[in-house]
Amino acid sequence: MTCPRPGIPDRHPEALPRPGRPLVMGIVNVTPDSFSDGRRWFDPARAVAHGLALLEEGADLVDVGGESTRPGAVRPPAEEELRRVLPVVRELAAAGAAVSVDTMRAEVAARALDLGARLVNDVSGGLADPGMLPLMARSAVPYVIMHWRGHAAGMQAKAGYGDVVTDVVGELRLRIEAALEAGVPPGCLIVDPGLGFAKSPEHNWALLGRLRAISALGHPVLVGAARKSFLGRLLAHPATGEERPVGMRDAATAAVSVLASAQGAWCVRVHDVASTLDAVRVTARWGTESAVPAQQPVLL
Numbered sequence: 270m271t272c273p274r275p276g277i278p279d280r281h282p283e284a285l286p287r288p289g290r291p292l293v294m295g296i297v298n299v300t301p302d303s304f305s306d307g308r309r310w311f312d313p314a315r316a317v318a319h320g321l322a323l324l325e326e327g328a329d330l331v332d333v334g335g336e337s338t339r340p341g342a343v344r345p346p347a348e349e350e351l352r353r354v355l356p357v358v359r360e361l362a363a364a365g366a367a368v369s370v371d372t373m374r375a376e377v378a379a380r381a382l383d384l385g386a387r388l389v390n391d392v393s394g395g396l397a398d399p400g401m402l403p404l405m406a407r408s409a410v411p412y413v414i415m416h417w418r419g420h421a422a423g424m425q426a427k428a429g430y431g432d433v434v435t436d437v438v439g440e441l442r443l444r445i446e447a448a449l450e451a452g453v454p455p456g457c458l459i460v461d462p463g464l465g466f467a468k469s470p471e472h473n474w475a476l477l478g479r480l481r482a483i484s485a486l487g488h489p490v491l492v493g494a495a496r497k498s499f500l501g502r503l504l505a506h507p508a509t510g511e512e513r514p515v516g517m518r519d520a521a522t523a524a525v526s527v528l529a530s531a532q533g534a535w536c537v538r539v540h541d542v543a544s545t546l547d548a549v550r551v552t553a554r555w556g557t558e559s560a561v562p563a564q565q566p567v568l569l
């Protein structure tokens with residue numbers, strides 16, 4: 270399957286990287302309130318410097334977002350999201366980076382694409398903004414559809430499932446169908462189980478353990494486990510029960526990256542690029558049958 274962005278053939282430098290191993294997407298949160306790095310990169314100049322540092326570490330893509338999706342977060346107005354994200358996308362794209370924009374808003378996605386973003390990462394899978402799927406149909410760029418049940422403010426109350434894997438696969442299938450109906454080319458679609466989004470730690474572990482059920486949807490899979498609280502809980506202090514602090518979850522994140530890669534993930538989205546890049550390189554060299562993803566989307 271290909272994702273035909275007009276005028277950009279497969280091997281064009283603007284196409285996404287294709288390193289023969291799972292891609293590593295570095296996170297640049299231009300937010301005052303993200304759980305893992307809120308406020309650290311809120312200033313645009315610092316966000317750009319951080320994005321460049323991630324590229325230096327070897328990130329294949331940098332994912333720029335201006336809205337925190339931590340449970341309970343309040344949405345910024347669209348103007349504010351644009352103000353946060355656009356200067357950072359512009360500078361990183363101008364520096365030659367493969368930039369992904371993490372947004373649920375069609376207007377933000379459209380403006381970021383105009384400035385050179387190459388991928389749209391929509392955690393709502395097209396549910397938050399009715400303009401998103403038509404935009405993706407017109408733009409024909411790689412588009413991440415994540416499993417989502419509602420905005421951060423009330424999402425944890427929606428974490429009720431029969432069998433979480435069956436339910437998530439079924440709901441992702443509906444979003445794929447909606448995207449195809451809107452005219453998004455099938456080769457542009459990437460799917461993501463949405464770890465932590467209306468999910469308990471048990472739900473996240475079940476989804477990771479059966480990741481192949483997500484790849485069976487027939488699209489490349491992106492996994493975003495980095496530093497999330499289910500890892501903090503797993504690694505809680507044995508005596509006090511206190512969650513492992515956010516900044517001390519990168520080894521566990523790299524372990525998830527290894528196992529997700531071995532199950533055929535196309536891309537892992539992480540804060541600490543260096544550790545995960547080493548980990549996926551080892552996995553690819555190990556030669557597990559799927560450490561080189563079977564499904565390569567898109568322009569690649």
Ligand code: PMM
Pocket residue numbers: 296298303304305337338339371390391392413415461463464491492493494495538
């Ligand atoms: N998680 C967060 C934000 N964006 N995008 C995708 N595709 N998948 C995710 O799991 C995901 C995401 C929240 O994590 P952060 O605050 O560390 O960015």
